[in-house]
Amino acid sequence: AQSVTQLGSHVSVSEGALVLLRCNYSSSVPPYLFWYVQYPNQGLQLLLKYTSAATLVKGINGFEAEFKKSETSFHLTKPSAHMSDAAEYFCAVSDLSGTASKLTFGTGTRLQVTL
């Protein structure tokens, strides 16, 4: 069975500061990993995905994540936070092995950006 752990249900950063949202996963097979973001009153939007190619993955809005197999981590970072980054972020893993499959999510991290 797969699982995802997101450390910190709430993270607060100042505008312009580094954003670091943590995600650790557990998977018995090589995982596909995703970060989704949910803005208020909207659906989940894909930020970025790791699919066994490059370990450093760049996504939309300046976010990136690094897959570290030895640490079973896929932390999300952004060098400089913007007020518009305030949202809830979800890490997810798929046990995809060539066919479409369900996503297993973490509990989410709500990012607050302050002036």
Add this chain to the structure above:
Amino acid sequence: EAGVTQFPSHSVIEKGQTVTLRCDPISGHDNLYWYRRVMGKEIKFLLHFVKESKQDESGMPNNRFLAERTGGTYSTLKVQPAELEDSGVYFCASSPWDRVYNEQFFGPGTRLTVL
């Protein structure tokens, strides 16, 4: 291209009543998924359709939940009779059949409150 749409956006019902949620996937997407998020917890998989067939319904909580996808287009999720613990946000997602990396496109969700 229209995204995934869900109806209604909110529903408030009393325990014992019946509610039907609807999801319209992106046109041409064969894969359709239902997920649920109970307040404060992770987003959990409910079931997966490929066209009109149920591929995986391992996440369905019990037989009070019935999902259908007639004609392989829109899907409905009926809860009958609703219980208090059914409250939460129900998300629908879709993806193309040929999308190997399982990028799922999510709708805005239906917030269900059972009183």
